[in-house]
Amino acid sequence: MNENKTVEYEIIDNIGIIKGINPPVNALSHSVRLGLINSLTELNNNQKVEGIVLIGDGRTFFAGADISEFGKPMQQPDLNNVIKTFEESKKPIVAALHGTPLGGGLELAMGCNYRVAISSTKLGLPEVKLGIIPGAGGTQRLPRLAGVEKALAMITSGIPINASDALKSGIIEEVFEDALVANAISFIKSKLQEESHPVASKLTNKISNVNSDIFEEFSKKIKNKLRGRNSPLCAIEAVKAATELEFFQGLEKERELFKLCHDSNESSSLIHMFFSERQALKIPDIPKETKILPINSAAVIGCGTMGGGIAMNFANIGIPVTVIENSQDSLDKGIKIIEKNYSNTVAKGRMSEDDFKNKMSLIKGATSLESISSADVVVEAVFEEMSLKKEMFERIDKIAKENCILATNTSTLDIDQIAESTTRPEYVIGTHFFSPANVMKLLEIVRGKHTSKEVIASTMKLAKTIKKVPVLAGNCDGFIGNRMFHEYVRQAHALAEEGAKVADIDRVIYDFGWAMGPFAVNDLAGNDVGWRIRKRHKQEGKYDNLRYTSTVADQLCELGRYGQKTNRGFYIYDPQTRQKQIDPEVDMMFEKVAKEKGIQRREIDDNEILHRLSWALLNTGCMILEEGFALRASDIDVTYAYGYGYPHWRGGPMRYAQDYGLKKVLEDIESFRKNNSDMWPKCNYLEELVKNNKTFN
Ligand code: 3HC
Ligand code: NAI
Secondary structure, three states, rough: OEOOOOEEEEEEEOOOEEEOOOOOOOOHHHHHHHHHHHHHHHHOOOOOOOOEEEEOOOOOOOEEHHHHHHHOOOOOOOHHHHHHHOOOOOOOOEEOOOOOEEEEEHHHHOOOOOEEOOOOOOOOOHHHOOOOOOOOOHHHHHHHOOOOOHHHHHHHHOOOOHHHHHHHOOOOOOEEEEHHHHHHHHOOOOOOOOOOOHHHHOOOOOOOOOOHHHHHHHHHHHHHHOOOOOOOHHHHHHHHHHHHOOOHHHHHHHHHHHHHHHOOOHHHHHHHHHHHHHHOOOOOOOOOOOOOOOOOOEEEEOHHHHHHHHHHHHHOOOOOOOOOOOHHHHHHHHHHHHHHHHHHHOOOOOOHHHHHHHHHHHHHEEEOOOHHHHOOOEEEEEOOHHHHHHHHHHHHHHOOOOEEEEEEEOOOOOOOHHOOOOOOOHEEEEEOOOOOOOOOOOOEEEEEEEEEHHHHHHHHHHHHHHHOEEEEEEEOOOOOOHHHHHHHHHHHHHHHHHOHHHHHHHHHHHHHHOOHHHHHHHHOOHHHHHHHHHHHHHHHHOOOOOOOOOHHHHHHHHHHOOOOHHOOEEEOOOOOOEEEEOOOHHHHHHHHHHHHOOOOOOOHHHHHHHHHHHHHHHHHHHHHHOOOOOOOOHHHHHHHHHHOOHHHHHHOOHHHHHOHHHHHHHHHHHHHHHHHHHHHOHHHHHHHHHHHHOOOO
């Protein structure tokens, strides 16, 4: 037995077993690469050894290159060298896969003669999700094993496939249910008598005579689906090279394109996103060992737009959930919508009938609040009215069992006030889902003054369990996301009052990469939602001293133009196709309002539109950080990428501003402030960062 820190090998029955031991995911760090070459050399030199099995210890086979080494000088041996050594091994090698062999991990496996896997394995080349392309031969070996179409689909989407798909595609040779090592040993023994063993780089039959239209088709699809992204296009070019060049020339082309992507903003932004998403799970004052409350059943109160979607999240992962409505009629309506949502998924072939039945059987309806009595978590999703929420929580408190998490889906209301109506405010927490709640990944978790550490830790864990991306926020009006969004929308309306056209504002934001512009979002969410919130703000005297920019939005609501649901809002919508069309009346309304308010209208260029909207987010984000309602700037980036359709590849609103240069951002803000002082409150946090030449990191 030869021990290396992150790789070790042993010999069982004349078969060498090389094992990666680099928890948690066996990333291919420098010491692992070194250990792999050393172990292989020793096994190759050992006369006794006839064949070799390559495995990963713990939860997965190698899950890729070590992302934290990116941007640092490459320490030899690089992964290409490791794979070359494996491919040239004198003794046949089988890679025995489990967990998530991804990126460099799968590339390494493709450098072995054979691959076998446990049935639950998910394998893929997810590099484009980090703004790069496979850089250790993945774009050259995968098409040789699986064919060009499959390789393009896997590499440009980055989505892993399961073991049975990999078997069908020719990426792996055999699938086992269990006993991976024993089965892999038997497998390699069964191959020992073969005269030669397959080497992926030498295969040519799947890359010969490829119709080059396929590359055009994929490029077209990517340009539509992944607007603004470059790495998937580079990936297509690299795969194309596999069909046109000799293997080693193709590998050089891949390297060139990899470097181009690696040095791009797209990549640094996406890597920032990868680590930020994981960082968001770490709450400085909540130790890892904090007790987690078990959650085996749930209840959702209110089965409207949000409640139905929230309930689906529980059913999707097998947690039984009771939904409570205040009448049988509303309950039937709510459940029907859930059923329709699932049926649509079945119709698209993405869910089986059995799965559908199983999920529906986990969702029970009730009209009495008593039915929450056995739930481990209760999520309240009734109308956004403080008096109603308080009344609900007073009643919930009397029925819910001990240790039950009492969550509210409020989007703006004060969690502490809601908690006060219970005798256990330490169990009350905000779980702000985003619409549609069964689809959107973000879960903003709102910590009240009294929320206990156990409840926060358990809710963060629950968010991961139901496959959401959680971000912890403090209890301010609108929390992180909506507080910033409020300022962003206010800025959009100010721009429209000052002379920019609604469609131009939306175009600039869409072209920047957002899923849609601010007016289109208003129409989608329903303009009446913001209207109700503004009325409450007015009653509370909130923002009374600030310039009011929602006059046109209010007028549209008074006319019943709530947006898509009424086929008219800031745009006109075709009732059948939902296709939107510019409404010239709306621009005229802005002109009229500007006149009444004495606003001098002018031409506003795209740059000003983009920067005023982007810096409105940034300035508010900095205020949230200064006031301690967000833990870190990167949490805000995660919030925007997963909850608001902000382009991930721009790194989030804080990261984008930082890349632009915080000093220049502040100069822009100061110049905007000259004409619009109350739209640009001074933020000490931002000014201090600039003064001290610091960044958010
Ligand atoms: N490098 C460095 N660290 C990594 C890593 C990687 N490739 N993959 C995961 N980690 C770290 C995470 O940052 C996290 O650290 P933390 O606990 O300190 O926050 C820890 O490992 C656990 O990760 P997760 O919480 O994500 O664990 P999960 O079990 O939920 O998911 C996973 C595991 C599916 C492997 C997921 O981590 C993942 O998708 N990782 C990235 C995989 C990837 O992109 N591989 C390709 C890398 S690029 C490449 O290989 C280039 C090559 O072509 C040359
Ligand atoms: P909704 O109006 O679609 O649904 C509310 C449901 O609650 C209705 O079906 C109603 O019958 C039910 N209800 C009212 N009183 C009840 C009671 N006493 N017992 C049981 N059920 C009762 O509202 P929506 O949009 O689902 O909003 C719910 C909550 O989610 C609100 O707090 C809202 O601010 C928040 N939210 C809404 C988002 C959205 O985009 N719609 C996004 C994020 C949060």
